[in-house]
Amino acid sequence: MTEWLLVAPVILALSTGTFAALFMRWRTLSLVVIWVGAVVQVVSAIALLMSVLDEGIVAVAVGNWPAPFGISFVADNLSAAMVLITAIIGLATVAYASADLALRPSYPLYHVLIQILLVGVYGSFLTGDIFNLYVWFEVMLISSFGLMILDANRVQIEGAVKYVILNLVSTLVFLLAIGLLHGATGTLNMADLSLKVPMLDSGKTTLIASLFLFGFAIKSALFPVFAWLPASYHTLPSGVVAIFAGLLTKVGVYALMRVFTLVFSLPNTGLQTLLIIIAGLTMLTGVLGAASQFNIKRILSFHIISQIGYMVMGLALYTPLAIAGGIFYIIHHIIVKANLFLIGGYLQRKHGSDNLSDLGGTYKALPWLGVLFIIPAFSLAGFPPLSGFWGKFMVIRASLETGQYILAATALFVGLMTIFSMTKIWSEAFWKARPDGQPNEPLTRKEHWLYLTPIVVLAIMTIIIGLAVEPLYQFADTAARQLLDTTQYVDTVMGVLR
């Protein structure tokens, strides 16, 4: 059964995408494929998570070639959770995109590319091989390129050029780093690497690790290499930006977490202090960037950066509590940030603009949308007992415990500034009276539901995460311990023989 479950997300998404592309001429059929595929992905992700909870870390040797020789697919708590969240966001995006993008000429292609994007994301989360990780990164990257330019208006092309160019830098460095790591150790399997890297002398380790750090830092938009994100995300159509904002940078963070626990143990690379500084500055510059913006999507984009800082802070502190906090934060953030972008997109669709100055009167007209906005917005701002508070609480507590007072103070200040920008959106888009002459596009009943169902579901998830902290904390704690103590991972992967 494990053989099926571990590869199911990748294979399902790829089949969904391929068949949907094949049936592109018959739009309804193509959509049926997409919907069925997205739902089945969620089911299989749940099954995978169950089996991980049941059996601990599970692994499969793809092609039946044993561990260091072939490619392994591995799921521990972190991977399984990420896969499930991805599947859920994927399904939400399918629903939302069906409403938001249906009028565009290239509509079915969006769905196809989103599925291929999911292939890359799933693959990145599940693979146990560093070169294979590169391949999935590229799958993700090229489909994100595709999604980036499908509208192909002037602004989008401009954003796409920046996105493409700066991401190519990351890709090349990452590839080179893999080649060199292979040259130094002779292996590519991450479990095998975790046995062989400690035998390298520290100079090589530091240099190769810093190449990885650089590559992943761009992917996850860390200070000072985040420029591609605010330069491009706001040019995306709303139906797409939610999945970008929720998932793509988080794959980078995931890769950082995986590589800097399993392959290189962060304290051994000599980069820990650097990463702590980077985490703090990422939080700070991101939130300040958001404070200076007046466009919902741009505010939210800058917030992605600042929130990434919290996640990396968890990794950088490198204690079980901190990493658990980081993991908690990732899970919370994907849901919340995707939801905020969805709401922003809904407003944009209704009022034809995502500039705060053009918006207003939403609270009066749609009070329940106000409630739906408040939940993710104040969760992002870290208001208890919403989901965002807990991750923040854990990383701040961990940083106090490890004596990183400045980092803790920064995290708190960033929290305040996050409150500021969330209230800015609230006050401008919801509270302010509606500016005269702004259009108000009526939506059909079906569109309405396609828009709102994902928003409602994600908001409910936010609340549930906030209230059911105990099981989730246990889960994140186990995940953190699995990351910090690699023996179980290595044993599982290396023990899978024919």
Place this chain on the structure above:
Amino acid sequence: MNSIIFRTASHIVSGLMLLFSVYLFFRGHNQPGGGFIGALIAVIAFGLLMLSESPDYVRRQLKQTPLFMSLIGVLCLLAAAVMPLFFGQPLLTGLWWKEILPLGTPLLFDLGVYLAVIGGVLGILLKVEEELS
């Protein structure tokens, strides 16, 4: 470019190249070659045809759109990948039917690569020629 000699020659050359490409594809498992190399040769062959005739001509000769070809290629890959799962083996395990012919899922896999790459690269080439010239 419209000289009859060139057109005839290019037809012959590209025909030969296509043959060569199939040959390279088949011997790939044992000698240098394989799906990707074969596919690129095929693309060059079609490219030659495209230059001597027209992109439209190539499209007509292909019968199918390049996108369709590449999707069929991906389906081959998927089939080769998933088939072993039904035999209780992990994904992408090579299954062989050596008794009859040296056939196995890796060959199907390589065929997938071959088709997908032809479709993809040729698709771009035709489009670029049509739009940019």
Place this chain on the structure above:
Amino acid sequence: MAQTRLNIALGSMVLLPFVLFMWVVFTYQPPLTQLSWPWVPSLDINLMFRLDGLSVLFAGLITGVGLLVQLYSLAYMKGKPARFSFHLLLTLFMLSMLGLVLADNILLLFVFWELTTLTSYLLIGYNHEEAKSRKNALQAMIITGAGGLALLAGLLMLGNLADSYQLSLIIERAPGYQNSVWFIPSLICVLVGAFAKSAQFPLHFWLPGAMAAPTPVSAYLHSATMVKAGVYLLARLLPVYGETALWGWSLGLAGAITGLWCGLLALRQTDLKLMLAFSTNVVLGKLVMLLGIGTETAVSAALLLIAAHAFYKAGLFMVIGIVDKATGTREYAQLRALKPVLGISFVAAVVGAASKAGFPPTMGFLSKEYMYKAGAYTDVFVTIAMVAINILLVTLALVLVMKPFLGEKDNHTAEIKPVEQYKLLWMPPLLLTCLGLIVPLLFLGQFQAIIIDPAMLAMLGNGSPEAVKLWSGINLALILSLLTLISGAVLYRFYTPLHQFLVRLTGALPNGPDVYARILDAVIKLASWQTRTLQHGQLSGYTLQFFIVLAAILVYGVYATGALPNLSFDAEFYEYAIGILMVGCAAIVLASPSRLTSIATLGMIGFLTTLIFMIYSAPDVSKTQLLVETLSVVFIAIVMRKLPLLNTVPKPSRRRRLVQLSVAGTIGLCMTLLMLMITSDPLDQSLPEYFSQYSYPIANGRNVVNVILVDFRAFDTLGEVVVVVVAAIAAISVVRRFRKGDEQ
């Protein structure tokens, strides 16, 4: 139908505080009741509640005043928009506040603390179409939010000190913390949080700003609840921090300054509601001072004052609300002779003001007596400050009654509507203010038994030694009381010149909202500046930035390594030739201003690479490289025809070129070093051995590279093919869509 549903909803929201009030009353068994359910046991955060004298006092006030405010709002908000959400928010706020005072876990307390911030933000901004409302709501949110974050840090440190988040445990283990390095930082953070919430100087100004809210909100938030949260917290943590000198000093100083300065500011106001708001600040200052003293007398004075203030301040706010409703204004210049029309309100106002001024035998008098008693035995300056603050309060009370209700009508006076026909409008304030009379006269003994003694027990570890009495003979406190009343009355005589003086004075001094606005402005300016600097929009700047980072990391790594690799120049002549040729080609591309030359040279580089692969036993790679290179060059040649020439873009400046060169050079050099380091050690051969061994017998292929591609590592190839296909789809759609756009 809709009306019925609304009525049911509103009715249930009025009923809720009543039910809760009853629940508190019946659950509480003096001196202490505890309730507990697990929530996040792993993080030591649980739903633990504790009812002792202190929390019962607050819980009673929250639910009791909450009930009256809900009733009052029914009448007050009639005909206003969004009534349902108003009552709902009020209810949510009440629940959060209730949770705050009952929580026996400091993080649970924090959860409710932040919820009050959030719900009060929404309540303050109720009139949200007015810019001022939004601004003031944000101001309250930012200041209390900042305080909240400081509090979180403080509580986390406190939790670490005590190794528990359970409040009662923390208090139990209290005397042992002083020696830890965490102790003083945690105290400072907690104080910042409490001061921000309880509007202490210099963070006092958000409270008057919050008057943008409808009157019921002010009556509730600023009398019995929100602003008292900080006081509650200070009272709770008195046993933890009370012993330290810093506690006494900072509380005394903050309280005294807040009391005096806000008292003066209150006298300067012309809007009656604002006047009340500033006098709330004054009372908060008094409370903080009393907690700073922290003696038994001071604590009982504080407890009495909390109750007294809740009664009269909520009542007075409601009276002002009635006045506002009747006349449409709260400016006392336009208000005169309201007494004949608003008779009941006048009674309520007089009783409330008497309590505020500390006129016997009100609750206010009682608390003032005890305050003087507490002060008289500590410090003469403290006593002077207390007297001065109370004098200001007396004057304020007089202004509040005399100006609007008495006097003669003239043509500046606003029209008065007989709004007292709505019973729900005048009953709550009358009841509340009268409670300030009834409790000290009739229920003083019960008040002491249920509230003061258990609260003392919780805060100080012992009950009060003496009974609280209205008349305790002629003593210093009584004399001071009388002095206060007389001075207040005298000061009222000079109200007009004093007011003018204060207007001039406050005009000259910087005021809170301005300073806040300036700081906020500065932060936003900083934010824009840093964003312009980092996110400037110039792509070549971004790439340079990125590569500088890479170079810096690598240099750091090389520097940390230190070791130089050993070099071996054992290559053949033709290898050198190829290498030098490649370097030369790279140089040509770098320098050439012509696209064609560049492309040709690029092709050359590609073919040289092919050669290298061929020499070093990689036939497959070599073939692929050759084909890919050919196709790339063809593509780039086609595309290049449509792209602008190289000279259409200005050449980079000399300086820029130098920077680029050094960055690129550094990266190149570091990579060379790293590669030399890597290649000088032997490579682990287990993987290649394995591939060699199994390639033919199991995977049936003699070309090991191909077998790796389609079998050993087929998953890579799968992904790779997907990349090519998607690249094709994406590339095709870029061009296609453009064509369509052109036609339109």
Place this chain on the structure above:
Amino acid sequence: METLWSIVVGVMLGAGIYLMMERHLVRFIFGLMIVSNAVNLGIFVAGRLTKGNPPLIDEGALELAEGFANPLPQALILTAIVIGFGLLLFTMILAYRASTEMGTADLDQYRESEES
């Protein structure tokens, strides 16, 4: 041998990166092509060089002859080349599209959407 090629790879990387920092879109693409080649070469060199013994199993033999070239880096490079090719094609066509749309190939002028 590795020393020579390590130096060459370093130089090529440097040259490519220099070009990638330029303002002209075409120069960036040139840089991208050089860097791609250099990275592939880097992987190849880091996987050690062997002359004249390609990883092909001779007829009749069951495994590779002694001293064979490491097949793994070759396979990796093949994958990388193909992926790089896909990315390069896309980038070139995007470049064409962008410069036509914006009317310039100056990357520093692509900043409309960031000015708000």
